Amino acid sequence: MVVVALIMLYPFWVMIITSLKSESQFLAGGGFSWLSWSSLSSVIPVGQEVLSSTIVCSASILIILCVGLPAGFAFSKLRFRMSTVVFLVIVSAMMIPLQAILMPEFVNVTRLHLTGGYFGAILVYASLGTPFSVFLFTTYFRGVPDELIEAGIVDGLGYFGALWRLVLPIAVPAIATVTVLQFIQIWDDLLVGLLFIQNTSERPITVGIAVLAAGRTTSIPELMAGSIISALPAMLVYLGFQRYLVKGLTMGIDR
Amino acid sequence: MAEITFDGVTKIFGDDIRAVDQLSLHVADGEFMVLVGPSGCGKTTALRMLAGLEDITSGSLSIGGVVVNNVLPKDRDVAMVFQNYALYPHMTVAQNMGFALKIRGQSKAEIAKKVGEAAAILRLTEYLERRPKALSGGQRQRVAMGRAIVRSPQAFLMDEPLSNLDAQLRVEMRLEIARIQRLLGVATVYVTHDQIEAMTMGDRVAVMRGGQLQQCDTPQDLYDHPRNEFVAGFMGSPPMNLLRVGLESHGDGVALVLGEQRLAVPSSYTTSHDLPKFDGPGVVFGIRPEDVEVLDTSGVGSITTRVERREALGAEILVHLSVVDAKGDITVVVNDSGAVVARPTRLVAKMGPRSGVAVGDHLEVHLNPEHFHFFDADTGLSLRTPS
Numbered sequence: 138m139v140v141v142a143l144i145m146l147y148p149f150w151v152m153i154i155t156s157l158k159s160e161s162q163f164l165a166g167g168g169f170s171w172l173s174w175s176s177l178s179s180v181i182p183v184g185q186e187v188l189s190s191t192i193v194c195s196a197s198i199l200i201i202l203c204v205g206l207p208a209g210f211a212f213s214k215l216r217f218r219m220s221t222v223v224f225l226v227i228v229s230a231m232m233i234p235l236q237a238i239l240m241p242e243f244v245n246v247t248r249l250h251l252t253g254g255y256f257g258a259i260l261v262y263a264s265l266g267t268p269f270s271v272f273l274f275t276t277y278f279r280g281v282p283d284e285l286i287e288a289g290i291v292d293g294l295g296y297f298g299a300l301w302r303l304v305l306p307i308a309v310p311a312i313a314t315v316t317v318l319q320f321i322q323i324w325d326d327l328l329v330g331l332l333f334i335q336n337t338s339e340r341p342i343t344v345g346i347a348v349l350a351a352g353r354t355t356s357i358p359e360l361m362a363g364s365i366i367s368a369l370p371a372m373l374v375y376l377g378f379q380r381y382l383v384k385g386l387t388m389g390i391d392r
Numbered sequence: 393m394a395e396i397t398f399d400g401v402t403k404i405f406g407d408d409i410r411a412v413d414q415l416s417l418h419v420a421d422g423e424f425m426v427l428v429g430p431s432g433c434g435k436t437t438a439l440r441m442l443a444g445l446e447d448i449t450s451g452s453l454s455i456g457g458v459v460v461n462n463v464l465p466k467d468r469d470v471a472m473v474f475q476n477y478a479l480y481p482h483m484t485v486a487q488n489m490g491f492a493l494k495i496r497g498q499s500k501a502e503i504a505k506k507v508g509e510a511a512a513i514l515r516l517t518e519y520l521e522r523r524p525k526a527l528s529g530g531q532r533q534r535v536a537m538g539r540a541i542v543r544s545p546q547a548f549l550m551d552e553p554l555s556n557l558d559a560q561l562r563v564e565m566r567l568e569i570a571r572i573q574r575l576l577g578v579a580t581v582y583v584t585h586d587q588i589e590a591m592t593m594g595d596r597v598a599v600m601r602g603g604q605l606q607q608c609d610t611p612q613d614l615y616d617h618p619r620n621e622f623v624a625g626f627m628g629s630p631p632m633n634l635l636r637v638g639l640e641s642h643g644d645g646v647a648l649v650l651g652e653q654r655l656a657v658p659s660s661y662t663t664s665h666d667l668p669k670f671d672g673p674g675v676v677f678g679i680r681p682e683d684v685e686v687l688d689t690s691g692v693g694s695i696t697t698r699v700e701r702r703e704a705l706g707a708e709i710l711v712h713l714s715v716v717d718a719k720g721d722i723t724v725v726v727n728d729s730g731a732v733v734a735r736p737t738r739l740v741a742k743m744g745p746r747s748g749v750a751v752g753d754h755l756e757v758h759l760n761p762e763h764f765h766f767f768d769a770d771t772g773l774s775l776r777t778p779s
Binding site: 282284285287288289290291292293294295298303306307 | 443444445465466470471472474475476478479480481482491492495496539543
């Protein structure tokens, strides 16, 4: 475990060390400097890009949760015609790789004139993440006793009331799991941002770093500093919600 | 508070699974009605239809004189206690108990007052700020009761609320629920598969089987006068001994044919049960274990048996007996393989705890002639003619 951890952490260590050097110190192989961090914002609009990533991530996850939660509740607790078939169709969308549908998606979003700003990317991320959230919430809610919902209904709630006031408070692990996994996936994604957010003032951090890396005179310490800024939020979110993640992913297994 | 009436209520799942079949039952205001029967008999489905959690396929269901077939659960004004309590895990005991009132928009002061009163009745006052996971099984059960009580509903519905408790706690809670129900005087429909719960708690007991109501009566009447073989075998622990026997007319009387042995049936039965009609095809003869008396010597009205098994229960011994012939071989009374209801091929008798009876002993037993039961071997219905 220690060896594996070291192998995983070593690149991150190299990133930190390299970012704390000036270009000349990096080439010389020694020294310490904050120069690359202080000059980074003059090379790319880091603040704006982090904000863009945050907006795209938050909006996408919000849509994914708003669709996945009631859908998962309905598939697990309500009886309606063709529910199994509909569930399987939605969940099977998880099997389709992004690359396979990227061009048709691009064509569709372009026709809707949504490729300039955030909206196109948000729609694509939401549609890609929703099948997983439906699957996870359905599995999670199957572990919630039917009697809990029925008790609420006899007490005077409707199904939406039961979802909002009884199920939601006990679904925190599942919500956290979906949020963390989707956050990591969307925050770290380059392809969708690159294709669907064409306004340079709205591009996310991953696209900004890619632009920086593709420059003719790329400063490696600045690139490393940018990469750390890009990677840090996803890591913090993961570490912060780790305890819920395990609970959310294993819920339903022991039924 | 209100009365409840099932009028020919039927529930069919899918195309042909008839869970409840033409159930007609009336629960009076303030009455404690127990629905009892084996798994799959339809008792829980009947209760869920009453709560509004299942649609009714046909028939009419009314609460307080109002037909509620198409009324939403929240508008039926009934409170339900579930088998696993279904407490809201993210709420405290007080919040759980006051939740229904909160939904109805009652003021905080009013909710606190009602929750406080219910908690006092249920001895839960000191646990009001705890979460359900910090409570014992019995306390959770009481919270579930409290949640029902605070609403002051027209009816309480209880779905096997004691089945998750250990034996000792179950006895305590049995008394507790009966006490609270009598205190509040609210019509209650209580579902259980435990006939001891049914006998001890209910003002009346409705026995169900295969979705159909078999008999609804007071516990003692059910025990003393079962309407059919199923009720006779289901109510009572140990259950009634049910033997397929032949009948033999002689002169103006009738005798039971138990292999080589004959047991005279008092003449009163020949008229009250119209027994001579069954001379030949035979009947199902029933006798409760407490009416099988072990004698020291053989006498009139006794039969010879052999001890096959003994179960010492502490306060008494249950002795499983086989009817034997003169050579001591077990008598095959009548071929019983086509029986719809499982009948013991042996007699069970209750004996005192100090009885020195052992497996293999031959015993003379006297069957109390005042408590004979006779059932039609084909239909299972009691042969007792209405008095």
